[in-house]
Amino acid sequence: MYNVHNYPLCPDAQHYASIYRNISKDVLNEIQFFTEHGNLTIGTQRKLLKAKFPTEFILDRDLSNVIQKFKIHSDKNLDATPVEFELDDENRLVRLFWMSPAQIVFWLEYHDVILNDNTAKTNRYQIPLSLFLTVDNNTRLRLVAQALVSDETTESYNWILGCTKKATMTEPLVFVTDADPAVDVAIKQTYETTYQRKLTKKPQI
Incomplete structure (x- = not known):
């Protein structure tokens, strides 16, 4: 030697x-x-x-x-569906997060890369819908979490990301989002071990 x-x-x-x-x-x-x-x-x-x-x-x-x-x-x-929500001073819903047991399993199995994007206030209440997606072993997109929030601030994103950690006790290895400064700050504050990438093309669900 x-x-x-x-x-x-x-x-x-x-x-x-x-x-x-x-x-x-x-x-x-x-x-x-x-x-x-x-x-x-x-x-x-x-x-x-x-x-x-x-x-x-x-x-x-x-x-x-x-x-x-x-x-x-x-x-x-896996028995219950995690649901988190917040109300304002007038008892109006301002934040809602939920994951089904099946979604938790998909998140845990395929959390290597998680994609996140918001709809542009297209529902009847005109509030953003935040969707979390992953790709399974058959290269199919899977919806693994969703949230409704009244705004797209760093505080709201911190709340949503915190809900995913509470429900799954894991962080994505790679988290893909659009170029939103509020999300960038929230990822650094909430996902301690995650590597962030920018979304260049929206996924087709």
Whole structure:
């Protein structure tokens, strides 16, 4: 074996090689407990695991995959349809978010890339409809979440994205949106581990 190389060696290679990325049973038990009973997001789980297991190195994608597995097999989380809403001072509906159990499963299985776009106030109440889409293993678009909001501000987008995290306990690996500055800010504030891409052509549902 030669100890001379014409390229730099990465001293942390063992952290990223697949054969060294096995998650211990104790850590898996903690993740399962956090997922099924604590309703904790991936960001919160990562911080708790780092504090309790300081010598364990877990990649975000590995943690996300484990959370996804426990989430899908948790009957408790698939029995009900998550619905979130907010009213203004006059008891008028200003925000509404919902996901069906089937949509949660699709999100968890195909959250590598999530697309988001709003309709231009085409419903009878003239308020934006926010749609979340993903592509399944048959290259079909799947509607995985939806929300109605009275405006398109950063605060509203933070609320919507927060609802997706609460319902699925995961963040997209890649989040595709149009060039809206309000969305850009909300993504950075709410999706801690997500990479953002700009939508150049609207999907045909």
